[in-house]
Structures are given as structure tokens and as C-alpha cells.
Amino acid sequence: AQTVTQSQPEMSVQEAETVTLSCTYDTSESDYYLFWYKQPPSRQMILVIRQEAYKQQNATENRFSVNFQKAAKSFSLKISDSQLGDAAMYFCAYRSAMRNTDKLIFGTGTRLQVFP
Amino acid sequence: ETGVTQSPTHLIKTRGQQVTLRCSSQSGHNTVSWYQQALGQGPQFIFQYYREEENGRGNFPPRFSGLQFPNYSSELNVNALELDDSALYLCASSPRTGDPYGYTFGSGTRLTVV
Numbered sequence: 001a002q003t004v005t006q007s008q009p010e011m012s013v014q015e016a017e018t019v020t021l022s023c024t025y026d027t028s029e030s031d032y033y034l035f036w037y038k039q040p041p042s043r044q045m046i047l048v049i050r051q052e053a054y055k056q057q058n059a060t061e062n063r064f065s066v067n068f069q070k071a072a073k074s075f076s077l078k079i080s081d082s083q084l085g086d087a088a089m090y091f092c093a094y095r096s097a098m099r100n101t102d103k104l105i106f107g108t109g110t111r112l113q114v115f116p
Numbered sequence: 117e118t119g120v121t122q123s124p125t126h127l128i129k130t131r132g133q134q135v136t137l138r139c140s141s142q143s144g145h146n147t148v149s150w151y152q153q154a155l156g157q158g159p160q161f162i163f164q165y166y167r168e169e170e171n172g173r174g175n176f177p178p179r180f181s182g183l184q185f186p187n188y189s190s191e192l193n194v195n196a197l198e199l200d201d202s203a204l205y206l207c208a209s210s211p212r213t214g215d216p217y218g219y220t221f222g223s224g225t226r227l228t229v230v
Binding site: 004104109 | 147149151156157158159160161164171172174204206208210213214215216217219221222223224226
């Protein structure tokens with residue numbers, strides 16, 4: 001069975017600085033997708049960034065980028081130029097590429113605080 | 117384009133009771149998934165519905181059941197509520213089964229069992 005581990009329950013960063021959130025996962029599959037979701041107090045899960053396992057290039061979305069290390073099964077999120085609005089819970093998630101399996105497997109989350 | 121809507125937003129029930137949570141999927145989405153998020157945890161997959169049939173289930177007992185209607189909206193039913201069922205229940209819809217990118221989540225229903 002696949003598992004996702006986020007070892008940082010809480011992180012903090014100062015506005016305009018850079019912070020990296022860690023995520024490791026375990027799987028025997030070779031093809032899968034990885035995601036970072038943000039959950040603000042409004043509770044809605046918002047997709048931040050995604051990575052296909054078959055792509056070697058790390059995904060980037062504006063201030064958000066990932067460091068995907070397939071052999072190490074590591075998938076960290078870097079937030080550059082942090083903003084107050086980035087404060088939220090961040091969840092790393094795994095999805096098998098098998099067509100009949102839509103479920104996401106989430107880690108336990110990292111609470112990010114952003115200080116002015 | 118409307119997003120995923122869940123109702124009610126909050127609910128308090130007594131142990132042993134039954135509860136029904138509702139989810140309206142995003143326009144154009146035909147697949148609905150339900151997740152349970154206990155306090156301080158990540159969401160856990162309960163099940164998914166596609167074309168009114170259950171299409172995948174997580175490690176939840178049979179007292180967790182669901183329905184999907186012809187308009188693709190969905191219900192999650194939980195019978196014989198237990199204290200551990202207290203959680204945030206999230207619904208997510210996607211354009212079709214197997215689409216890895218189309219998940220849209222609702223804001224959830226906070227269920228408290230006393």
C-alpha cells in the first residue's frame with residue numbers, strides 16, 4: 001500500500017522569504033502523480049502544484065516549485081517570496097496512475113505560518 | 117461555472133443516530149469522491165461514485181454508504197454514528213473517472229458526534 005509522510009507538523013517563514021516543506025512517499029508503482037494542496041481556514045482543498053512521475057523536470061507554478069526526487073521518493077514544495085496569504089495547512093498527496101483508481105492518499109499536513 | 121457545494125456546513129448528532137451529507141458536483145463533472153478528515157489528520161478516501169455506481173472504496177465499514185443521482189450530485193450516509201466519526205467530510209468532483217487533474221473540492225461538512 002502507498003503511504004505519504006510529512007515530517008514537519010509546523011513551519012514558519014517571514015514574509016518575502018523562502019520556505020521548503022518536505023514530503024516523502026512509499027510506493028512500488030512506477031507511474032503516479034504527486035500533488036501539493038493548500039487548505040486555508042475556509043477548509044476547501046486548493047491545488048497548488050502537481051507533478052507527473054514520468055516527467056523528470058520539476059513542476060513550477062509562479063512562486064511555487066517542487067523538488068521531485070523519484071529514486072529517493074521525495075517531493076518537497078518550495079514557496080518563494082512568501083506572502084501572508086500563503087498561511088494555511090499544506091498537504092502532500094499521491095495518486096496512482098491506474099485508471100480505475102482515483103483516490104488521493106494524503107499526508108498528515110504541515111501548518112505554515114507567515115510572519116510580517 | 118459553479119464549484120462544489122456541500123450541505124450542511126456544520127452538524128451535531130448523537131451517538132447511534134444516522135446522518136446524511138450532501139454534495140453538488142461542479143458543472144460538467146460526473147464523478148464524486150468523499151473523504152473523511154479527522155482533526156489534525158489528512159483526508160482519507162471513503163469512496164467514489166461514477167454514473168450512480170460505487171467505483172472504488174477505502175477502508176471504511178459498510179455503515180458508510182452513498183448515492184449518486186442522475187444530475188451527479190451525491191449523498192454520504194453514515195449509520196449508527198460513533199464518536200470517532202466526528203470529522204470534516206469533504207466532497208470532490210472531477211470531470212470523469214481517471215482524470216488525475218480535475219479534482220475540485222468543496223468546503224466540507226463539519227460533523228460532531230456527541
